[in-house]
Amino acid sequence: MTKKAFIFDLDGVIVDTAKYHFLAWKKLANSIGVDFTEVQNEQLKGVSRVKSLEKILTWGKKSISEEEFMELMSLKNDDYLSYINKMNENEILPDVAKILDYLNDMNQHIALGSASKNARMILQKVNLLNKFDVIVDGNDVTKAKPNPEVFLKAATLLHCNPKDCIVFEDSLAGIKAANIASMVSIGIGDKETLKKADYVFNDFTEIDTDFLNELIKEKRT
Numbered sequence: 016m017t018k019k020a021f022i023f024d025l026d027g028v029i030v031d032t033a034k035y036h037f038l039a040w041k042k043l044a045n046s047i048g049v050d051f052t053e054v055q056n057e058q059l060k061g062v063s064r065v066k067s068l069e070k071i072l073t074w075g076k077k078s079i080s081e082e083e084f085m086e087l088m089s090l091k092n093d094d095y096l097s098y099i100n101k102m103n104e105n106e107i108l109p110d111v112a113k114i115l116d117y118l119n120d121m122n123q124h125i126a127l128g129s130a131s132k133n134a135r136m137i138l139q140k141v142n143l144l145n146k147f148d149v150i151v152d153g154n155d156v157t158k159a160k161p162n163p164e165v166f167l168k169a170a171t172l173l174h175c176n177p178k179d180c181i182v183f184e185d186s187l188a189g190i191k192a193a194n195i196a197s198m199v200s201i202g203i204g205d206k207e208t209l210k211k212a213d214y215v216f217n218d219f220t221e222i223d224t225d226f227l228n229e230l231i232k233e234k235r236t
Contacts (some may be wrong), residue, residue, distance in 0.1 A: 019230065020126055022127070022170075022183070026129065027185035031108060040059060041147055049077060055070075057186075062159050064141055099133060104140065114222060117227060125171070126149040131153055133155035161191035162195075170198075180198040185204045203217075
């Protein structure tokens with residue numbers, strides 16, 4: 016059987032830590048007199064902590080020192096960690112575990128490709144760490160999505176050609192990164208936001224084994 020690499024983003028794909036990022040960024044932004052909407056928050060998904068804070072400062076037309084910038088990033092992370100420390104298996108999004116188990120049964124490669132520097136800790140909290148052959152997170156890469164570095168690194172570690180990789184993403188930046196890498200892109204979430212993806216599903220409950228089998232069998236040139 017063909018062996019493909021299935022690469023999963025973390026936030027908003029496997030677990031909904033996006034809500035914790037939103038709460039932590041919102042609290043931090045408000046503390047420096049900046050406010051932003053849930054619509055603007057979409058732009059923070061899948062991007063690094065540095066880029067997220069830069070966007071918030073731009074929205075609020077704020078200028079701060081390098082020292083304060085580092086301090087704010089640290090405060091945000093501490094606040095975020097206080098949320099994820101309480102996570103458990105109930106936080107896994109619907110049917111994610113079922114899909115991972117099926118891909119494992121089919122002897123497929125499974126990787127994580129996430130901007131999160133807390134990815135391993137989160138996977139441990141929700142008891143999914145052992146489901147992944149390879150984990151590439153924010154500690155392993157220097158370029159944020161839409162740069163495809165995180166996905167290409169996962170492909171390299173799995174000794175897989177990028178065209179044999181399938182990426183599950185909930186952010187526009189992540190879909191762009193998968194497309195730039197010539198990988199199959201599958202959007203999880205809003206069809207309009209993720210319209211550049213090869214396929215889009217609201218969530219994993221809409222993905223059946225027939226679809227996964229087609230992805231495994233498909234030969235791309």
